[in-house]
Amino acid sequence: MIELRGVSKRFGGGTDAVLDLDLVIPAHQVTVLVGSSGSGKTTVLRMINRMVEPTAGTVLIDGDDVAALDPVRLRRRIGYVMQSSGLLPHRRVLDNVATVLRLNGMGRRDAQARALETMDTVGLDRAMADRYPHQLSGGQQQRVGVARALAADPNILLMDEPFGAVDPIVRTDLQDELLRIQNQLAKTIVLVTHDIDEAFRVGDRVVILREGGRIAQQGTPAQIMAAPADQFVADFVGVTRGRRSLQVRVQDGRRIVVDAEGRPAGVLEEEPTA
Numbered sequence: 545m546i547e548l549r550g551v552s553k554r555f556g557g558g559t560d561a562v563l564d565l566d567l568v569i570p571a572h573q574v575t576v577l578v579g580s581s582g583s584g585k586t587t588v589l590r591m592i593n594r595m596v597e598p599t600a601g602t603v604l605i606d607g608d609d610v611a612a613l614d615p616v617r618l619r620r621r622i623g624y625v626m627q628s629s630g631l632l633p634h635r636r637v638l639d640n641v642a643t644v645l646r647l648n649g650m651g652r653r654d655a656q657a658r659a660l661e662t663m664d665t666v667g668l669d670r671a672m673a674d675r676y677p678h679q680l681s682g683g684q685q686q687r688v689g690v691a692r693a694l695a696a697d698p699n700i701l702l703m704d705e706p707f708g709a710v711d712p713i714v715r716t717d718l719q720d721e722l723l724r725i726q727n728q729l730a731k732t733i734v735l736v737t738h739d740i741d742e743a744f745r746v747g748d749r750v751v752i753l754r755e756g757g758r759i760a761q762q763g764t765p766a767q768i769m770a771a772p773a774d775q776f777v778a779d780f781v782g783v784t785r786g787r788r789s790l791q792v793r794v795q796d797g798r799r800i801v802v803d804a805e806g807r808p809a810g811v812l813e814e815e816p817t818a
């Protein structure tokens with residue numbers, strides 16, 4: 545479990561990126577931080593692994609204050625995936641994936657064997673191992689970024705707009721892949737996005753932030769959709785624009801679900817008879 549208690553970050557220019565944030569992030573779930581640009585999402589994420597130091601407050605991981613831990617070792621225990629994949633351009637995919645293992649002192653052979661297994665986990669063909677990052681598609685590069693973050697088997701995975709730079713179809717694939725990996729590995733994942741659809745799709749819990757890292761609402765996607773806390777949240781999730789309104793119509797004896805424009809979205813299944 546990750547806990548932020550009264551956490552603030554004021555940057556040099558006097559910007560309060562995050563102000564007095566209290567947040568509990570449960571273990572083994574995907575928590576999504578979502579909000580518009582400048583709401584402090586990245587700052588919150590980076591205070592967890594001390595890439596950014598808070599100006600006030602405490603960040604705890606399983607009860608341990610991260611301020612008391614060595615930041616370099618802390619970062620090697622926490623996987624981090626960023627939008628641009630951040631791969632080393634002149635190192636092969638395999639060596640990129642093995643980076644943290646090698647930094648942790650694992651021998652070359654063991655690290656490479658483990659890196660290949662991790663490539664399997666994220667659905668990357670082993671044939672990619674000898675390629676260089678520029679020889680991969682954007683989606684493949686992101687998978688390498690996820691593999692690199694997972695290779696040392698961290699309990700926590702921080703993901704900052706991990707699918708922001710790929711086209712919508714690849715993005716959906718990567719979201720599915722993340723859910724599949726999470727089913728298998730049950731990590732504590734904190735994912736930052738500005739896309740509410742992505743938040744609802746991959747998040748067990750969703751935290752909607754407004755400027756200054758203030759929490760507008762948090763809960764499961766269903767809780768937020770059913771009862772937006774205020775007008776800001778209702779607008780942000782799109783319930784006010786009718787974008788999420790579905791209706792049931794009967795067609796040829798079956799109940800069809802249609803969206804706000806009347807386009808069919810699916811078929812309503814009958815309750816299973818036990």
Ligand SMILES: Nc1ncnc2c1ncn2[C@@H]1O[C@H](COP(=O)(O)OP(=O)(O)OP(=O)(O)O)[C@@H](O)[C@H]1O
Nearest residue numbers: 555556559561580581582583584585586587588738
């Ligand atoms: N290193 C920095 N120095 C000064 N101000 C910063 C720095 N990093 C972030 N900020 C400011 O802090 C605020 C929050 O930034 P942050 O990147 O955390 O927001 P975000 O919600 O992740 O935004 P985006 O979606 O655009 O990445 C912004 O006003 C930003 O300009």
